[in-house]
Amino acid sequence: MHDSPPSELHSDVPIPNWWRHWWRRQTPTRQDRYAMLAPLAAVLLFLAAIVSAFWYLRLEEMDREQEAVKRDVEYAQQRMRLRLLERQEQLMRIARDISNKEVDAEEFVGRAESMIAQYPEVLMLTWIDERRRVTASYAAPSLSTPQVRTKGEVLRPGETETMYSLARDLQQPVYSQPVAGPDSAGLLQLHVPLADQGKFGGVILGEYSIDGLLRYGVPAEISAKYAVALLDGKGRVLAGTSVPPRNPATQLLPWAAQPNEYEVPVSPVGNGLIVRAQAYRTGLGVIGSGLFWLVGALSAMTAWMLIANWRHTRRRVKVQQALMAETNFRRAMENSMLTGMRALDMNGRITYVNAAFCQMTGWSEAELVGRTPPFPYWPDEDRELLAARLEDELNGRTIQGGFQVRVKRKDGTLFDARLYVSPLVDARGHQTGWMTSMTDITEPTRIREQLQASHERFTTVLEALDASVSVAPLGSEELLFANKLYRLWFGGRAAGHLQMVVQAGMSDAPHPSDEPLDDVDAFVGLPTNSLTSATSENAEIFVPELGKWLEVRSRYLNWVDGRLAQMVIATDITSRRNAEEQAALQAERAQSASRLITMGEMASSVAHELNQPLTAITNYCNGLVSRIRSKQISDEDMLAALDKTSRQAQRAGQIIQRIRSFVKRSEPNRTPSDVSAIVSEALELAEIELRRRNVRMSHYVAARLPELLVDPILIEQVLVNLLRNAAESVEKAERPPGRRSVELRVIPKQVHEQPVVEFAVTDSGEGLAPEVMERLYEAFFSTKPEGMGIGLNLCRSIVESHQGRMQAENIYNGAEVAGCRFSFWIPVSGSGSPTIGKDAGVTTA
Structure with missing residues (x-):
């Protein structure tokens, strides 16, 4: 062929x-x-x-991307230019008013404060006279102390003095060239000259934040599309972000490893301030194209x-x-078989034996072929049994699975063998005799006896276990195995096994037997070897019939008959659960005691807070009595006074109600809670203490935060404790009134790819010493002489009981400690991640 x-x-x-x-x-x-x-x-x-x-x-696509970047960068540059020109015009108006003697130092400070509050990129405005002395200055609160200029200060040497001289010589506004420093991005300065009757009268110095100029000057749609950054004259980044170079190994084009970018100077600053935009990688390129790989694969x-x-x-x-060699190969294979083959005719005469049969029995082919029963390899004591078996074979009464016999070798030794008998049919379909295959099973028989002994030892060990062990097939009420402890607890039925499985939530309850197979066994059609190698499931359940807590572990296995079964191991953990309940009760008592201690420490502040509405009620009542006695009050005035008295009484009642709800002892109740409501309740309690200590309070809560599955009273307890500690730290540091502040921020975050809500309390105190930081959460350790040392330890326990974490860190301004920050986060219940809204409320107390 x-x-x-x-x-x-x-x-x-x-x-x-x-x-x-x-x-x-x-x-x-x-x-x-x-x-x-x-x-x-x-x-x-x-x-x-x-x-x-x-x-x-791909080349065409790169050209289009380059044109889009260029167009958007030029648009952003125009927006920044207009913003700078608007600020320059405002400063020139202030300079003109100063030159006309219409603005003094106090009014300059007021106008500077208004301008800085309205335009976040402006950090400081300074009025410098012709002798380089600061007449008046106002700086944004975010500006660090070393950078703030005070009244009467002489202009510092350096770039600012150079720009001052240049503005004096040119008699027109002059911008400085910002340079990135080692610690900060630097400031952009604008010197606007003052004229005093035609003479140089000093300058108005406006200082801009490079980062603020980028944030508020570049449109949001461009910042979302590109990595926008501001560079100095030497190409160093002042503010913004950059796109890292792409890996050339993944790009088909050599030049595609660099990001698509465009730069343009910002007018009117000049070449000293450059805006650069780098396009994010939006496509996978030629190599990542599915169509490219599809064509290549095809x-x-x-x-x-x-x-x-x-x-x-x-x-x-x-x-x-x-x-052509198949026939010879078949014959060679037949002679090399380890299974003995014997052929009988219809009368029971041996017509054929192979080499393996002769090797097993020790008789040669010549000695066996043609022999009739009894055969020489029959043992003498089994001849009657073997003769009856041979008669059944000749009459067609064969056993499908074969039968076991003893065979005698020529040397007289015996071995166990299994015989399989089947009809011998010729090419025309006629039966010409019987074919018998014989296999030596001496070694398998020995192994089976050893396995039986091993099974007995294994069963003895299971019976002596102090844990209940039971095995039942899926979708059936049959109990395949149960040890002694299981039978002692549940008897010999599978009801206890099924009850533990259902109560632990490890499988669906068995369905009636008349339902389809797919409904009975949820694992039909799946590979059982993958199921049996899966990790076990654990659960803790309470069995009312036994009055015990059981730790239930389950796994799937292949039973000896091939069915998929479920093994359940139950251990008595009643004593451990009782100990855990006692520990939880002690923790709840500690939480309640901590709240009582907190309110005890705040007693003077609460009394002062209650004194105001009570005093107002007394004054209103005394005034009403006096005017009623003198009959000098109308019905409208009386109703107005009574309405004010009622509102003051409600205010006092609300203060008492908040204190009662905070300190009352209750069982932990975790419910979906609104974060804003929790923060509001905590602030109302903490603000009393903060006002007493003359500490300014500000808070920021992100909009549309998700609900948390927490106990709101416990979270309020943590927040109140942290806010009180922050106020005490500020008071202990003896900060000036302008720096006595505490800030609370509540924002969504991602921690280990899990959505959480973070609560952060930042103060302007003296921070924590290293030795205090190491023992911060140690029980009964406190830095306050009257402290008990359980506040922070209890706060961390509450946070960790909600699967959260707490941490503390010092805030530095250079080498100086500028405050401390305590923060903790709580994971969001469910799979939804926090949504950050465009607007968020910020209030200052």
Whole structure:
């Protein structure tokens, strides 16, 4: 059997004579090779064309991206230029009013404060006279103390003095060239000259935040599309972000490793301030294109199929040669079999034995062929049994699974064997006798006896366990195995096994037997080997019938009959659960005691807070009595006074109600709670203490925060404790009134790819010493002489009981400690992540 040459297969196609002559001169092997190479070359050319097309489209796409970046950067530059010109015009108006003697130092400070509050990028405005002395100055609160200029201060030498001289010489506004420093991004300065009756009268110095100029000057839609940054004249980043270079190994084009960017100077500053935008990578490129890989894969598969077809043609010739040796191979295989084969005719005479049969019994083929019962390999004591078995074989009463017998060797030794009998049918379909296969099972029998003994030892160990062990098939009420403790607890039925499985939530309850198979067994059709290798499930349940707490562990396994079964191991943990309940009760008592201690420490503040509404009520009542006695009050005035008295009484009642709800002892109750409500309740309690200590309170709560599954009273307790500690730290540091502040921020975050809500309390106190930081959460350790040392330890316990974490850190202004920050986060219940709104409320107390 051979293939026709390709020239004969395509004889209907007109072929030139010289080509046909050359083709016929080639050998069949070469013709097959050429026939395979031609389609393969066509596939490679097609792939090269597709790659070239993708390359060209990528170049076009890069040009479009470059034009878009250039257009957006120029638009952002115009927006920043207009913003700078507007601030410059405002400063020039102030300078003109100062030159006209319409603005003094006090009014300048007021106008500067209004301008800084309205435009966040402006950090400080300073009035400098012609002698380089500061007449008046106002700085934003965010500006660090070393950068703030005070009244009467002489202008510091350096770049500011240089720009001052340049503005004096040019008599027009002059911008400084910002330079990135080692610790900060620097400031952009604008010097606006003052004229005093035609003479130079000093300058108005406006200082801008480079970061604020970028944040409020660049449109939000451009900041969202690009990585926008402000650079100095040497290309160093002053503010903003940069896109890291792409990995050239993943790019088909060599120059595609660099991000698409464009730079332009910011007018009117000049080349000293450059705005740069870098486009984020939005596409996967040529290499990441699915269509590119699809075409490449199809081309590779086509080439592989062509090569496989050629190789298959060559294998067909080899198969023909292999068929010729099949008969000899079968005979050799038969002689090399380890299973003994014996053929009997219809009368029970031996007609054939193979080499393995002779080797097992020790008798030669000549000694066995032609023999009739009794056969020489029958033991004398088993001859009657073997004769009856042979009679059943000849009459067609065979056993499908075979039967076990003893066989005697020629040397008289015995061995165990298993015989399988089947009819011997010739090529015409007629039965000519019986074929018997014999296998030596001496070693399997020994192993089976050892396994039986091992099973007995294993069963003895399970019976002595102090844990209940039970096994039942899925979807059935049959109990496959139960040890002694299980039978003692639940008897010999599967009800206890099923009750533990259902109560622990490890599987659905069994369905009635008349339901379809797919409803009975949820694992039908799945590979059982994957299920049995899965990790076990753990659960703790309470069984009322036993009055015990049980730790239940479950896993799936293949039973000896092939069915998928579930093993349940139950351990008595009643004593451990009782100990845990006692510990939880002690923790709840500690929390309640901490709240009582907190309110005891705040007693004077609460009394002062209650004194105001009570005093107002007394004054209103005394005034009413006096005017009623003198009959000098109308009904409208009396109603107005009574209404004010009622509101003051309600205010006092609300203060008492908040204190009662805070200190009353209750069981922990975790419910979906609103974060804003928790913060509001905590602030109302803490603000009493903060006002008494003359500490300013500000808080920020992000909009549309998700609900938390917490006990709101416990979270309020943590917040009140942290706010009180912050106020005490500020008072202890003896900060000036302008720096006596505490800030509370509540924002959503991602911690280990999990959505959480973070609560952070920041104060302007003296911070924590290193030795205090190491023992901060240690029980009964306190830095206050009257402190008990359980506040922070209890706060951390409350946070960790809600699966959260707490941490503390000092805030530094250079080498100086500027305050301390306590923060903790609580995970968001469910899978929804926090949503950050566009607007958020900030209030200052």
